[in-house]
Amino acid sequence: MWYQSIFKQINQTQTIFYAWFNAMHTRIDIALCNLSEEKSKNLLDEIVPEVSRIEKMTNRFDNESELSKLNLIAAIEPVYTTPELVNILHRCKEYNELTLGAFDITINSGNYKYGCINHLKIDTVANTIFYNHPDLQIDLNGFIKGYTLDNVRNIIKKNDCYNALINFGNSSVCGIGNHPGGEGWKINLPNSTNDFVILNDECLTTSGNTSKYQHIKNPETGEYCNSNETISVITENATSGEVLSTALCVSETKLHKMLCEKLQGRSLNLVC
Numbered sequence: 503m504w505y506q507s508i509f510k511q512i513n514q515t516q517t518i519f520y521a522w523f524n525a526m527h528t529r530i531d532i533a534l535c536n537l538s539e540e541k542s543k544n545l546l547d548e549i550v551p552e553v554s555r556i557e558k559m560t561n562r563f564d565n566e567s568e569l570s571k572l573n574l575i576a577a578i579e580p581v582y583t584t585p586e587l588v589n590i591l592h593r594c595k596e597y598n599e600l601t602l603g604a605f606d607i608t609i610n611s612g613n614y615k616y617g618c619i620n621h622l623k624i625d626t627v628a629n630t631i632f633y634n635h636p637d638l639q640i641d642l643n644g645f646i647k648g649y650t651l652d653n654v655r656n657i658i659k660k661n662d663c664y665n666a667l668i669n670f671g672n673s674s675v676c677g678i679g680n681h682p683g684g685e686g687w688k689i690n691l692p693n694s695t696n697d698f699v700i701l702n703d704e705c706l707t708t709s710g711n712t713s714k715y716q717h718i719k720n721p722e723t724g725e726y727c728n729s730n731e732t733i734s735v736i737t738e739n740a741t742s743g744e745v746l747s748t749a750l751c752v753s754e755t756k757l758h759k760m761l762c763e764k765l766q767g768r769s770l771n772l773v774c
Contacts, residue, residue: 505550507538516682521546525553526561526647527673534658535665535682545661549654556650560642573640575632580625580719588629594645595619597745599765602757604749606721607645612637614724644719647674648707648744655740673708674740677701691734691770699736699770707743708734709751720752727751737767 505523512518519534530553534542561567566586575581583591594607597617608618614637621635647670655676658666665679667687677687679702681738686702699706709718710732718727733750737743746765750758762768 505546507543507546509542511529512682518682519543523550525550526557526650528647528668528673530671531667531669532654533667534663535679537663537752541661545658545663548661549657552653552657556646556653559584560590560646562639562641569640569642572631572633576631577636577638580623580628580630580632583629583631585629588624588631590624590642590645590649591622591627591640592624593632593644593741595622595624597645601745601749601753601761603721604753604757604761605644605745607640607642608638609708609719609721609724610637610641611639616722616724643707644748645744647671648705648740648742651676651705651740670740672743675701675706676704677706678703694731697770701736703738705737705740705743706734707737707740707747709744709747710734718748718751722752731771734770735762735767736770737765742767 505521507519507521509519510517517536519537519539522529532549534545558564560569562569562571562573568584572581577596597605603616606619608622611618618638621633621638623632623634624659635756651668651670651674654668655678658665658678668676672692675689677689681687686700688698688700689706691697691699692708719725719745720727733747735743737746746767749761750769753761758769
């Protein structure tokens, strides 16, 4: 995987390094502030392989990925799985419970029925996964971009960069510290020309179906949501943001305030 980049010296003390590359079926943009060009490139040399590693582990459409092999074999017998993927799946089951079933990584299983995720058996001691149903399939869409963004954010902070922007296809965005021109990072809301938010050590996540791209299903019905409305949320971490925005898209309005409280986020479309 390769990236393109631009480095600019804004003034005597401020710099900005802007890089972009494609991964996870989207474009990823990263801006790093007040680092040397050499250190910025070294940081990207750590970030890009990490994104690639997670994608290769969790891409269900890649026959060589760890998740794809699980989907192929785990209904036959328990499969030893790396501790990282075991932890990811365990967290997803916890999020399923927190959202009262609105977030469900088994939604694309064959002959799907509500509660299908209960057939996913995770042994966190032996690090094995077993699908207690022959049609069970796992899809980490709606989780893995947020998880990856959080990993990238940790890499950036670990390398003493305290002002940065991470943008995964405009649907998952994290603003760290401040833009060189002011406080926080001013981000336009998707599908809006006038509305914006200021992010300062926060994440903006947007989910929803469009007339061209249908990907969110309602776990209660197993059918695609018939609304083309998008929902944006702000959270401290991108993983919770991915889960919360997805859950709000498929939940009854009366549950939205409760979901926002449980996942410690706020919706920009609703009074939460």
